[in-house]
Amino acid sequence: MIGVILVALVILYLTYELYWKRRNLPPGPTPLPLFGNLLDVMKNSPGYEAFRKWSKKYGPVYTYWLGTMPVVVVSDYETLKETVIKDGDKYAGRWIFEDFIKDTKGGLFGLVFSEGDLWREQRRLTLHTLRDFGMGRNIMEERVMVEVDFLLEKMAKQDDIRIQAELDLAVGSVINGILFGYRFDEDHEHEYRLVKNSLRDFVKAGSSPLFTVACISSLIRQIPPFKGAYANILAPNDVLYNFIRKQIAAKRKQVDFDSETSNDFVESYLKEWERKKGTPQGEFYFERQLEALIFDIWTAGQDTTSNTIAWTIAYILHHPKVEEKIHEELDRVIKSDRKITLADKNSLPYVNAVISESQRLTNLLPLNVPRRTTENVVINGYKLPADTLVVPQICCVMYDEKVFPDPYKFDPSRFLNLDGSLKTYPELIPFSIGKRSCPGEGMAKVELYLFIANIFQRFKVSAKKLPSLEKELNNVVIPKTFTCQVESRHR
Template identity: 35%
Template sequence: MELLGGATIVLLVCIACLLSFAAWKGRSGKGKMPPGPAPLPILGNLLQVKPSNLAKTLQKLSEEYGPVFTVHLGSDPVVVLHGYDVVKEALVDRADEFAARGHMPIGDRANNGLGIVFSNNELWLEVRRFSLTTLRNFGMGKRSIEERIQEESDYLLEEINKTKGRAFDPTFMLSCSVSNVICSIVFGKRYDYKDKKFLALMNNVNNIFEMINSRWGQEKDRPNSSFHMKNLITSAFDLFLAGTETTSITVRYGLLLLLKYPKIQEKIQEEIDQVVGRSRKPCVADRTQMPYTDAVVHEIQRFISLVPLALPHTVTKDTSFRDYVIPKGTTIFPVLTSVLHDSKEFPNPHEFNPEHFLNKNGSFKKSKFFMPFSAGKRICPGEGLARMEIFLLIATILQNFTLKSVVNPQELNITPTLSGAGNVPPAYQLCAVPR
């Protein structure tokens, strides 16, 4: 009887696989869904698509199936866009059709569809417009926010000075520094790095970012007015989530890369001494006179590809795209790494090289492939703020300190520890020697 029962189970599994394969064959091909690997029942393509390193496995699949292909995460089909041409076509050229936010369980649980990041339709348009207007009124791209960043950088320098040249992990103080800039904008005040409420907020932001990176963050009746208290609170928290972890991780990863390549650090300091000197703080206006530093900042963002896949998009109606038809409600994953690591635009893309953003005469070279903040209507609303912070914090730190590795720079590991929805640098320590 046991043998018969086992055979029945095997037979049922085989039938399920055949039915799944037949359904997949019927849905994909020209005029239908984009092609992709055959899914297994329930599991889908989870054996081929490793959640621990999505970008790499999706690149391999693109080599087999082309720039537009379908994978199944569980039973749900996901259309993947791989490469600059298809990412730009969807997010920029056809922005209206691909602007809707795709489904993410973490967004449903934490935000309930409110805020900026996970909302859609009129709710998203109203809150995004309000947030951008408010940031502009507070001075995004203007002097007032620049002064807030400069003020907070003074407190950061104080904290670094307390280390007295001893080895330390910069994670905590960088997170506090960046978070305080958001606090200054949203609450009108900064907080001491030891304040209990501030630390609790920091902990919540960190936990949510880690959940988004986990596989639990990647599987499976709104009020009429967008401007009610719960939505405003959620939107404010979105600013913390998007504006704290992403920026502080970028700066932290950047410092690790400067430890790995001390000659690049020296060249930045030479440019700082020449343009800014030691008697005043670096400012955003200096950036145009500091092409090498600007190139390094861009190369940090390109190289680390902090968010390998943009947050999921979706289509709100059956949509013809290239030779295929994407059904309404299908999740879309634009692979930003495939743009940032394009070998034609950036020779040897897996090498950290500021020359990727420099002309032969040493002037800064722009690139339309630079999409660390995504593109189109869902581009990060805090892009301007983040770019100011990254430039000013790195320039201010290097104006005042020379960063030394506690091990031989050649032995430093610069491989990210998380490679799902976000690339996070491995833990490290550094010594900051006053200049």
């Protein structure tokens, strides 16, 4: 009798898993219990080919399973334009592992996982503040150029340059300067090492399929090895938050609320907080929100920008003709050894084409963060209820063979018109798309351009051993460690 009951329960479970819960969703690959389709993604590390394969088989809209949760994927630009752009508010919710967010952020705070009026107010402030730093006094360009100068001098003094480590420190200093007003000089470099190591451990722990499954239910989190995978992310999270709290406390003691100008993001936030007291928006300004907001900006900006620059150098090392063309353009346009600035940007189409192609091919996020529909929607004829998870799968868009033939080939010329001017594609969306696109896009673009243009303006870069271009499964694809050598181009 017990055997019959067990068999019946297994049949019921499999019927539920393989048919019932999938019946009203767009078609897609069959999920495994607990893991869903995560193992398929792992087999096609870092994940691009799993999503591209499913797109070819099921069309631009399909369902895959993140553990036991269904996620509707939109994998072509035209459908994304008709959904997350034209009906942006309907796709502005956020997918939430609520227990995990409370354990790490203290609640649904910050930018990445907040929603509704809190998210709208804080995104508005973030965009406004970063835009102010990029214009007028142009704090952003000044801060980036300080780090460009330090990086170039360090590179000139080294024989074998561990370029990722140097880029990480430089980009970390830019972000810290924008957020807290100081760079990671010799007196503060130990802080950077602590934060960077913790961020590395945090990203690594968050990339584990065991962690994803553990987030789904408190019951699963009690079972080894899911319990350990979940715990692995909490310790580095605490280190990151302790660093942020220390900086906010120090800044609060220094801020001049009577001054109309602000020298960094936290100072600007504290002044806005003071101005909003007693207003309807005042409820959106509080300590845990500020901490979570800074956490989101710091973590999102560090690995994405430094890794994109590192991948760009790796691709160029594999294509010496590209470096020759960069140098030819710089010599023809700049005609001297001076630093490259934002004022030169429109005069350097090939440099910009190299950056665009690197962003496209690097494709940093194999899986975009899912969004949640805030009301009922229809995508390609499929009726999806509110609270459905939807992913704008940007990796498929930037590897779309119809738009970018031979998508795994590094070819900057695809971003040039016949007359040599810069060609743009709406499908180039490394910062995602719609209302949940990255608010730090402007800052990242400034960094990418100024670092890459100035490195190749000053140096001819080479490598005794070409770097690996292999990508491994991770939340953010990271190039394997490599060294390079430089030779000054101007005597």
